[in-house]
Amino acid sequence: MNPDYVIHPLGDSAVILKWQQQISMAIHQEVMKTYYSLRSGTSSYILDLIPAYASLTIVYDAAQLRRHERIPGLQWMTAYIRKQTTTQATVSFPAPRELHIPVCYDPSLGPDITEMAASRHVAIEDIITWHSQTIYTVYLTGFLPGFPYMGEVCPALATPRRQQPRLHVPAGSVGIAGVQTGIYPLDSPGGWNIIGQTPLRMFDAAKADPCYCRPGDRVQFIPVTLEVFRQIQQEQ
Template identity: 55%
Template sequence: MHSNYRISPLGDRAVIIEWEQQIGGEIHRQVMQAFHGLRQLRKSYILDIIPAYASLTVVYDAVLLYREQHGYTVETISNLITATLNNASAVAPGPSRLLEIPVCYHPSLAPDLPVMAERKNIPPEQIIALHTAQTYTVYMLGFLPGFPYMGKVHDQLVTPRLKHPRVKVPAGSVGIAGAQTGIYPQESPGGWNIIGRTPLQLFDAAAENPCYCGPGDQVKFIPVSLADFREMTHTI
């Protein structure tokens, strides 16, 4: 396990493990390796493990930790995590899923696509081609339940967030913000540049696994026509 990380308290019921703050495959590989290593411990006092781009938050129950360790200090959980991370290099990161997500890039569903094309002086078809050519890593979920932060987009597609966020962004909207791409699981306000929409439901609170995407997944966007989008919207 790479040693270039730090563990800091995050309130009195969690700690955060932080690596070098950058978006990249190697850093995220270490995050996911630590994530799987801690999950495999199956400790009752670890309540949740939340991966992000370059950090991992561990939420724990201090009472259960005290009982299991026969004592508890501020350093107890950090020492246990450090010992796990030191052995995490032997932990298999787990299989990565490849998710093919249909997206319709029709102008009626992609309000920012023409603007992006004009500003970048390239046709909308090229933006679509660049967006669908890559396979993206889901680095984290956040902002909304099930919202996947994915990257990185092609350099030509890097675009800052909107100066004035929309009050309503439809569920399924696919957007770009900076070098990231993501999907809105529910209707909500938002400032990402919307270039398409998927008919898939990205979050279902009643499902056994509520989130369609998960950290570490690989995502490939598959372009579909407006007619296919409408048909899938009624059948999925």
């Protein structure tokens, strides 16, 4: 594996591996290869691995590492990461899950979709088609528990964040910010352009795997009517 990343300290109990900082499927593939390579290791010092668009954060037990290795954590982690990622010629990791997520694009649930259509001199149906015809990759989850950052939307849909964020965005709201699309898993303030809503629960703390989406998943949005949206919502 070619380590095209640099390692930086992140506080006293974490390091971050950074690739070229851009949204790129090729770069994200390297992130995920490194993620699975380190996850397959046996070090008890590593507590968590957090993949993102072009970086991987590694949280480690600094106290235990100092006690047993007697060298600085950054020095030990750098050596371990290099060894773990360069000695494995190939890394096997699971095929991405294919998720189909229902979304109702009715303006009552997508308050920005009408303005987005008007600004492009197209019909709302065009916005729906552009958004739902693309298969997106989940690059990371963050901001809120289970918030999936996905990309990239087609160029016609790319839209800057709202200048004035909303104080309340309902859970399940599907939005666009720049070339990204995402889903608010919880009620929250937010500045993304909201074009619809899914009736599915994106985060459920009662489940063993609380996040509906995971990094690496491939997602396609399925347009549904307001009636179907309500039916699915009642079944959740």
